[in-house]
Amino acid sequence: MYAQMVKSTGQGVKSLDDMEPQERAFQERIDAGDKIEPKDWMPDGYRKTLIRQIGQHGHSEIVGQLPEGNWITRAPTLERKAILLAKVQDEAGHGLYLYCAAETLGVSRDELTEDLLSGKMKYSSIFNYPTLTWADMGAVGWLVDGAAIMNQVPLQRTSYGPYARAMVRICKEESFHQRQGYDIMMKMARGTPAQKRMAQDALNRFWYPSLMMFGPSDKDSVHSAQSMAWKIKMNTNDELRQKFVDQTVPQAEYLGLTVPDETLQWNEGKGGYDFAEPDWSEFFDVIKGNGPCNRERLAARNKAWDDGKWVRDGLLAHAEKRASKKVAAE
Amino acid sequence: MSAPNSAYPDTPEAQPEKPKRHEWPLWEIFIRGQHGMSHRHVGSLHAADAEMAIKNARDVYTRRNEGVSIWAVQASHIAASSPSHKGPLYEPSESKVYRHPTFFDIPDEVGAM
Ligand SMILES: [Fe+2]
Ligand SMILES: [Fe+2]
Numbered sequence: 001m002y003a004q005m006v007k008s009t010g011q012g013v014k015s016l017d018d019m020e021p022q023e024r025a026f027q028e029r030i031d032a033g034d035k036i037e038p039k040d041w042m043p044d045g046y047r048k049t050l051i052r053q054i055g056q057h058g059h060s061e062i063v064g065q066l067p068e069g070n071w072i073t074r075a076p077t078l079e080r081k082a083i084l085l086a087k088v089q090d091e092a093g094h095g096l097y098l099y100c101a102a103e104t105l106g107v108s109r110d111e112l113t114e115d116l117l118s119g120k121m122k123y124s125s126i127f128n129y130p131t132l133t134w135a136d137m138g139a140v141g142w143l144v145d146g147a148a149i150m151n152q153v154p155l156q157r158t159s160y161g162p163y164a165r166a167m168v169r170i171c172k173e174e175s176f177h178q179r180q181g182y183d184i185m186m187k188m189a190r191g192t193p194a195q196k197r198m199a200q201d202a203l204n205r206f207w208y209p210s211l212m213m214f215g216p217s218d219k220d221s222v223h224s225a226q227s228m229a230w231k232i233k234m235n236t237n238d239e240l241r242q243k244f245v246d247q248t249v250p251q252a253e254y255l256g257l258t259v260p261d262e263t264l265q266w267n268e269g270k271g272g273y274d275f276a277e278p279d280w281s282e283f284f285d286v287i288k289g290n291g292p293c294n295r296e297r298l299a300a301r302n303k304a305w306d307d308g309k310w311v312r313d314g315l316l317a318h319a320e321k322r323a324s325k326k327v328a329a330e
Numbered sequence: 331m332s333a334p335n336s337a338y339p340d341t342p343e344a345q346p347e348k349p350k351r352h353e354w355p356l357w358e359i360f361i362r363g364q365h366g367m368s369h370r371h372v373g374s375l376h377a378a379d380a381e382m383a384i385k386n387a388r389d390v391y392t393r394r395n396e397g398v399s400i401w402a403v404q405a406s407h408i409a410a411s412s413p414s415h416k417g418p419l420y421e422p423s424e425s426k427v428y429r430h431p432t433f434f435d436i437p438d439e440v441g442a443m
């Protein structure tokens with residue numbers, strides 16, 4: 001998802017009886033549905049895994065602005081431009097809420113940023129794909145934000161208080177994102193033959209990368225089992241992917257577009273669609289840094305950080321000077 | 331038990347022994363909505379000074395008419411109670427049910443009270 005393949009302790013889940021009293025009390029609070037707050041005791045693994053997960057989620061929101069930002073100056077109407085601008089601004093806000101949640105765990109904002117810029121921390125694979133036409137703005141809102149919602153809605157119940165509260169705030173804003181995307185798709189799909197072709201082409205290119213957002217199957221992963229015991233992961237990747245496909249296929253049909261999967265078929269027995277898996281070797285390649293836009297995305301973030309240095313330093317120096325003058329005057 | 335300190339004990343600001351990074355300080359943001367009775371904590375952000383904290387809070391936390399008034403407080407200035415004191419701090423009030431008006435039976439004949 002926005003946080004893909006987050007590693008936890010790497011050990012299996014301990015039973016309550018194997019835990020020291022402090023850890024046992026902690027796990028029992030989670031089992032009872034209590035929220036863990038910044039000042040509470042927590043196992044080291046819980047803290048570290050959360051920093052990785054929330055950080056990666058925040059980085060995805062920030063880097064996720066780039067593929068859409070690409071079209072702000074070229075939106076077809078002033079209204080579409082204003083809407084897209086508002087959507088991208090929301091994503092900056094989402095990144096900020098998440099960074100703040102991560103900071104309550106003892107990592108600083110600059111450390112998080114530096115780990116993104118150096119490539120040490122990851123962001124979602126989806127943002128390493130290019131946005132080639134205006135129809136891609138439709139596909140991103142509809143599919144990418146749609147997949148994000150699938151993952152974020154259950155995370156509103158996650159055990160870590162600041163993370164859960166950030167998710168509540170984010171979820172309130174996401175449905176605007178998905179609806180504005182679908183609105184673009186409707187316009188294109190009902191437009192001229194050329195517009196319809198663009199809409200179909202966007203769906204073709206974004207379908208499998210969207211399925212990859214949920215990450216490879218993790219039903220046998222010890223990391224996922226631990227994260228689920230800690231309630232920082234609420235569903236398996238396969239569950240969420242299935243839900244996403246079941247929700248999205250009828251929406252594509254409504255648009256009169258074809259999901260690029262010849263094997264796609266309703267399965268009465270399971271009450272869901274059977275569908276083809278994405279190419280996981282492509283996924284691992286993108287994660288490793290070899291997607292179509294990895295270098296461009298990181299270069300853009302690095303440039304923004306470097307170019308902004310004099311502003312950050314200057315404003316801080318100004319604030320400190322003013323504060324010391326005020327102290328001197330008192 | 332640690333003395334009351336910053337709301338977030340593990341933030342770099344709350345750990346003076348850690349070498350300080352040259353980072354904009356963290357501010358906690360409180361917003362009062364149009365019909366709200368009081369300011370409520372909505373989240374935090376980084377800003378060089380109070381003026382910028384309020385400007386950023388406007389951009390980040392009031393994009394959909396969430397508020398008509400903003401307070402910004404530097405996070406390191408907030409003192410917070412410790413979760414392990416939950417018992418001793420809040421239990422005493424549990425046994426004092428007479429603090430609630432429903433504790434007293436007033437006959438209907440007396441009228442509204
Ligand atoms: Fe978002
Ligand atoms: Fe998003």
Ligand SMILES: [Fe+2]
Binds near residue numbers: 091145148174177
């Ligand atoms: Fe979004």
